[in-house]
Amino acid sequence: MENSFNISSSPHIRSKVTSGNIMLMVVIALLPATAFGVYNFGLPALIMMVSTTAAAVLTEYIYEKLMHKKVTIGDFSAVVTGMLLGLNMPPTAPWWMGALGSVFAILIVKQLFGGLGQNFMNPALGARCFLLLSFTGPMTSFVYDGVTGPTPLSYVKSGALDQVNTMDMLIGTIPGTIGETSVIAIIIGAIFLILMGVIDLRIPGTYIVTFVIFVGIFGHVAHPEIGFFDPTYLTAHLCGGGLMLGAWFMATDYVTSPITKKGQYLYGICLGVLTGLFRIFGGSAEGVSYAIIISNLLVPLIERVTLPKPFGKGGEK
Amino acid sequence: MNECGERLKNGLIDENPIFVLMLGMCPTLAVTTSATNGIGMGLSTTFVLVMSNMLISMLRKIIPDSVRMPAFIVVVASFVTIVDFMMEGFTPGLYDSLGIYIPLIVVNCIILGRAESYASKNKVLPSIFDGLGMGLGFTVALIAIGMVREILGAGQIFGYQILPLADEATGAAGYTPITIFILAPGAFLVLAFLAAIQNKVKINMEKKGKDASKIQSGCGADCATCGGCPSAAGKDKE
Numbered sequence: 444m445e446n447s448f449n450i451s452s453s454p455h456i457r458s459k460v461t462s463g464n465i466m467l468m469v470v471i472a473l474l475p476a477t478a479f480g481v482y483n484f485g486l487p488a489l490i491m492m493v494s495t496t497a498a499a500v501l502t503e504y505i506y507e508k509l510m511h512k513k514v515t516i517g518d519f520s521a522v523v524t525g526m527l528l529g530l531n532m533p534p535t536a537p538w539w540m541g542a543l544g545s546v547f548a549i550l551i552v553k554q555l556f557g558g559l560g561q562n563f564m565n566p567a568l569g570a571r572c573f574l575l576l577s578f579t580g581p582m583t584s585f586v587y588d589g590v591t592g593p594t595p596l597s598y599v600k601s602g603a604l605d606q607v608n609t610m611d612m613l614i615g616t617i618p619g620t621i622g623e624t625s626v627i628a629i630i631i632g633a634i635f636l637i638l639m640g641v642i643d644l645r646i647p648g649t650y651i652v653t654f655v656i657f658v659g660i661f662g663h664v665a666h667p668e669i670g671f672f673d674p675t676y677l678t679a680h681l682c683g684g685g686l687m688l689g690a691w692f693m694a695t696d697y698v699t700s701p702i703t704k705k706g707q708y709l710y711g712i713c714l715g716v717l718t719g720l721f722r723i724f725g726g727s728a729e730g731v732s733y734a735i736i737i738s739n740l741l742v743p744l745i746e747r748v749t750l751p752k753p754f755g756k757g758g759e760k
Numbered sequence: 761m762n763e764c765g766e767r768l769k770n771g772l773i774d775e776n777p778i779f780v781l782m783l784g785m786c787p788t789l790a791v792t793t794s795a796t797n798g799i800g801m802g803l804s805t806t807f808v809l810v811m812s813n814m815l816i817s818m819l820r821k822i823i824p825d826s827v828r829m830p831a832f833i834v835v836v837a838s839f840v841t842i843v844d845f846m847m848e849g850f851t852p853g854l855y856d857s858l859g860i861y862i863p864l865i866v867v868n869c870i871i872l873g874r875a876e877s878y879a880s881k882n883k884v885l886p887s888i889f890d891g892l893g894m895g896l897g898f899t900v901a902l903i904a905i906g907m908v909r910e911i912l913g914a915g916q917i918f919g920y921q922i923l924p925l926a927d928e929a930t931g932a933a934g935y936t937p938i939t940i941f942i943l944a945p946g947a948f949l950v951l952a953f954l955a956a957i958q959n960k961v962k963i964n965m966e967k968k969g970k971d972a973s974k975i976q977s978g979c980g981a982d983c984a985t986c987g988g989c990p991s992a993a994g995k996d997k998e
Contacts, residue, residue: 543938551949577940 462559466519468641472632473526473692479628480621484534488621492529494538498545499525506554520559524548527567530622530688536581544570564739565699568732587618594618596683600728602666604675612682623685633691646700647690649711654686657719665723686718689731699739706749713738764889771893777870778901779958784870787861788902789947795918798906799899800854804847804862806895808839809871813879813891820880832875833866840865870894908950913941
């Protein structure tokens with residue numbers, strides 16, 4: 444009864460959603476892709492996932508202890524970063540490489556800029572690009588069933604569509620990084636997130652639609668033997684590489700994506716065009732991580748342009 | 761003579777051009793892929809700095825105020841040309857790896873900054889020591905950045921392999937170089953970390969009261985004359 448008469452300033456009704464809840468749901472949504480990666484690539488994938496996640500959490504804990512800050516490992520954001528980085532690693536890379544990436548992600552990209560909510564780019568992707576530049580060899584060699592071979596996306600890049608099996612790409616029994624191979628497992632996680640209201644379709648939808656339009660047109664420009672909007676070419680591009688993982692889980696990161704609706708559409712278009720540009724005309728077959736990072740850097744500008752006007756402002760003078 | 765010693769310490773520590781004043785970032789970030797490059801760049805800049813400071817200080821009463829900038833540039837450029845030819849003749853390897861950054865010493869804002877804020881207002885001997893201190897501070901900073909980048913990025917120091925490299929083919933255990941540190945992003949990371957460490961040390965020293973008065977005066981004394989630096993820094997970016 445006493446509680447009813449408590450007097451405090453507004454707000455009086457608070458949502459039960461916390462960043463911890465949201466991050467926990469992202470962790471759950473990442474589980475299908477993780478499980479499939481471990482099933483697909485075996486023990487090395489499991490070791491990699493454990494090492495990246497553990498290193499991310501430990502780094503956050505140690506840094507915050509040393510700097511006498513509030514320890515925030517309870518909000519699962521370090522776990523999400525660690526898992527995302529693990530899913531972005533090739534299973535054959537040594538485990539310490541993943542751990543080093545996690546330290547970079549948490550320490551340099553996230554904590555030095557002020558912790559959760561202040562980082563200017565996605566920590567997991569920042570770390571992936573750090574590793575990609577540092578250890579290009581181990582980060583880009585993909586072994587599947589004991590055979591080192593090009594990923595389906597490299598075949599797509601060179602226009603060799605007959606080498607590509609779309610069904611395998613959908614299920615995920617192809618060479619690639621731990622979490623990106625299975626489109627089905629990623630989509631299951633994404634549907635869970637959408638149903639729980641954690642993400643919406645605006646960013647991933649615009650991203651994928653823009654990407655399809657761009658690739659449909661410019662795929663023909665790069666490879667004249669492939670027609671405009673060739674269905675096999677498009678599906679191979681959609682299911683190959685990190686597009687699905689990036690679009691559903693990394694482009695939608697709250698901290699590094701715009702909050703205005705218009706801004707989110709703009710951001711999605713930017714992502715789609717950049718990814719298409721890198722994939723078709725760039726040096727390597729993959730371009731999702733760089734596209735997302737560059738778009739992350741554009742977010743403050745996008746938000747400035749798309750800031751909605753308060754009601755009544757900017758009317759007749 | 762006391763003033764000369766103070767000038768040396770000022771350039772090396774209190775107003776280190778790289779870690780404190782943040783001047784001359786362009787060559788700093790570009791050439792420090794190895795410690796050897798750092799020494800080459802640092803010493804050639806030191807030479808130009810000492811000589812130009814000396815000459816400008818000698819000419820400070822002759823050069824009219826309105827044309828002082830072109831006059832400084834001419835003086836600096838003549839010494840840079842000397843260094844350029846000397847390096848091409850005697851250290852061709854270093855000359856090749858430093859490339860365009862040797863001629864670019866002409867527009868290095870440390871040199872113009874010292875000419876403008878110190879040498880054109882002070883006597884010859886302190887000006888020489890000011891140039892020497894600033895130049896050595898620059899050299900030490902470049903070597904520090906170069907060494908960290910070389911060790912992390914290649915496992916080497918001054919070109920000698922100190923960390924045995926891992927070999928995939930033979931399966932030999934060893935160090936796997938983090939290549940990003942000899943690429944451009946590594947320069948920014950290392951510079952930021954070294955500057956942060958140096959700030960931390962300085963703050964700790966101030967807290968303990970050790971040398972606090974000296975640090976205060978070392979900075980405060982030159983703040984008024986530092987006005988020339990931002991304009992010079994702008995030039996570097998062009």
